[in-house]
Structures are given as C-alpha cells and as structure tokens.
Amino acid sequence: MTDFKITVIEGHHTLSxxxxxxxxxxxxLFFPTPWGLESWELLFHEHDRYLITLSTDNIVVGFCLFDKAIGDSFSHLLKILVHPDYRSIGLAFKLLSKAEEDLRVLGCSEFFLEVEESNYAAQKLYQNIGFQIIHRKKDFYGLNRSALIMTKGITPTNKSHS
Ligand SMILES: CC(C)(COP(=O)(O)OP(=O)(O)OC[C@H]1O[C@@H](n2cnc3c(N)ncnc32)[C@H](O)[C@@H]1OP(=O)(O)O)[C@@H](O)C(=O)NCCC(=O)NCCS
Incomplete structure (x- = not known):
C-alpha cells in the first residue's frame, strides 16, 4: 500500500x-477555478492561512487550504484537490478531517465553503464530513455556473458574524 506523508503549514508563513x-x-491542471502563480507565491502574505500537503515519494499529490482569520472562529475552505490518479480512496476525506482537527485546536469551530453545483464528487465529500448546504449563489462562477454554500458547526445561536 502507498505511504502518504502529510505536511502542515499554518499562520503567517513563507512558502518556498x-x-x-x-x-x-x-x-x-486539476482545479475547476485555478489561481495565477502570484496568488500561490503570496499565499501566506498578509493572510492567516492553513495548508496541508499530501505527498508520496516526495511528490505532492494533494492539498487543502483554509483561510482561518475570517471573524473570530470562522474558517473558510479555499481549495482542496487530489491528483486524479489518487482519487476515490479517501485521501480528501483524510485531509479535511486532519485540517478540521487542527483548526479546532487553533480556535476555529465554524467552517464554510463554496462548491460548484455540478461538482458532485466534492459535494459528496463535504456531506460525508458533515457540511450542509445553506444557500445557492446563482452564476457565482460565471454564467450558468452556480455555487452552493455549505457550512459546518454554524448554529443559529452563534450566527452573529457579519
Ligand atoms: C473533490 C476531490 C478533492 C475529492 O478527492 P478524493 O480523494 O477523490 O475524495 P474522497 O475519496 O475522500 O471522497 C470522494 C467521495 O466522492 C465520491 N465521488 C467520487 N466521484 C463522484 C461523482 N462523480 N459523483 C458523486 N460522488 C462521487 C466518492 O465515492 C467518495 O464518496 P464515498 O466515500 O461516500 O464513496 C477530488 O475529486 C478533486 O481533487 N477534484 C478536483 C478539485 C475540486 O473540484 N476540488 C473541490 C472544489 S470545491
């Protein structure tokens, strides 16, 4: 069985x-809404972020990235990706579970994300981990490309964030 190594980078870090x-x-290559190189080079610049990479034989085959400085205890999932050769064996679930565990220790208890309505694999993953759909944003990613907003840990009693 393949061995996978998880590496966590968080806070105001620098990325090589x-x-x-x-x-x-x-x-x-593999994300539906990719960023430019500069966004990656400045990933931690003026951002309080949490990044996990998953590698095997020193090759990165997946990652998951959160913004963790929005509000007091909010964490926003910006991206999660697993290389197509390694999908459907639970790696994204493993990445998200580890991220959630770490983020809770860092004080984040409320999580949200946007996912394209047509991205069934991602929605399944998020539902498996306990996220619920709370809203649909029409044309969020472009014409006829709506987003679903999903949250976890947000209850009406602590919904005071703006
Ligand atoms: C979304 C993504 C990260 C999932 O990675 P993964 O390692 O394959 O995920 P997991 O194996 O942990 O779980 C995927 C779940 O989706 C299910 N799934 C896979 N393809 C599916 C599809 N086309 N339709 C519905 N469910 C699907 C799997 O069966 C699994 O659910 P299960 O465990 O209940 O069987 C991966 O598909 C990916 O990198 N996609 C491109 C980037 C992307 O879209 N990121 C999310 C943007 S919001």
Whole structure:
C-alpha cells in the first residue's frame, strides 16, 4: 500500500518558490477555478492561512487550504484537490478531517465553503464530513455556473458574524 506523508503549514508563513510552483501546477491542471502563480507565491502574505500537503515519494499529490482569520472562529475552505490518479480512496476525506482537527485546536469551530453545483464528487465529500448546504449563489462562477454554500458547526445561536 502507498505511504502518504502529510505536511502542515499554518499562520503567517513563507512558502518556498518551489512549493508555490508545485501547487500552482496542480491547481492549474486539476482545479475547476485555478489561481495565477502570484496568488500561490503570496499565499501566506498578509493572510492567516492553513495548508496541508499530501505527498508520496516526495511528490505532492494533494492539498487543502483554509483561510482561518475570517471573524473570530470562522474558517473558510479555499481549495482542496487530489491528483486524479489518487482519487476515490479517501485521501480528501483524510485531509479535511486532519485540517478540521487542527483548526479546532487553533480556535476555529465554524467552517464554510463554496462548491460548484455540478461538482458532485466534492459535494459528496463535504456531506460525508458533515457540511450542509445553506444557500445557492446563482452564476457565482460565471454564467450558468452556480455555487452552493455549505457550512459546518454554524448554529443559529452563534450566527452573529457579519
Ligand atoms: C473533490 C476531490 C478533492 C475529492 O478527492 P478524493 O480523494 O477523490 O475524495 P474522497 O475519496 O475522500 O471522497 C470522494 C467521495 O466522492 C465520491 N465521488 C467520487 N466521484 C463522484 C461523482 N462523480 N459523483 C458523486 N460522488 C462521487 C466518492 O465515492 C467518495 O464518496 P464515498 O466515500 O461516500 O464513496 C477530488 O475529486 C478533486 O481533487 N477534484 C478536483 C478539485 C475540486 O473540484 N476540488 C473541490 C472544489 S470545491
């Protein structure tokens, strides 16, 4: 069975330019709404973020990225990706579970994300981990490309964030 190594980078960190490029390439090739290289190079610049990478044989095959400085205890999932060769074996679930565990320790208890309505694999993953759909944003990603907003841990009693 393949061994996978998880690496966590969080806070106001710096990312090596090599790692920034690796993430940029994975994102460019396999993410539905990729970012430009500069966004990866400035990933932790003025942002309080949490990044996990998953690698095997020193090759990054997946990652998950959160913004954790929105509000007091909010964490926003910005991206999660697993290389197509390694999908459907639970790796994204493993990444998200580890991220949630760490983020809770760091004080985040409320999580939200946007996912494209047509991205069934991602929605299944998020539902498996306990996220619920709370809203649909029409044309969020472009014409006829709506987003679903999903949250976890947000209850009416602590819904005071703006
Ligand atoms: C979404 C993504 C990260 C999932 O990674 P993964 O490692 O394959 O995920 P997991 O194996 O942990 O779980 C995926 C779940 O989706 C299910 N699934 C896979 N393809 C599916 C599809 N086309 N329709 C519905 N469910 C699907 C799997 O069966 C699994 O659910 P199960 O455990 O109940 O069987 C991966 O598909 C990916 O990188 N996609 C491109 C980037 C992306 O879209 N990111 C999310 C943007 S919001």
């Amino acid at each position: 330019s090599e790692m920034a490029f690796v993430l940029f390439e994975l994102d460019r």
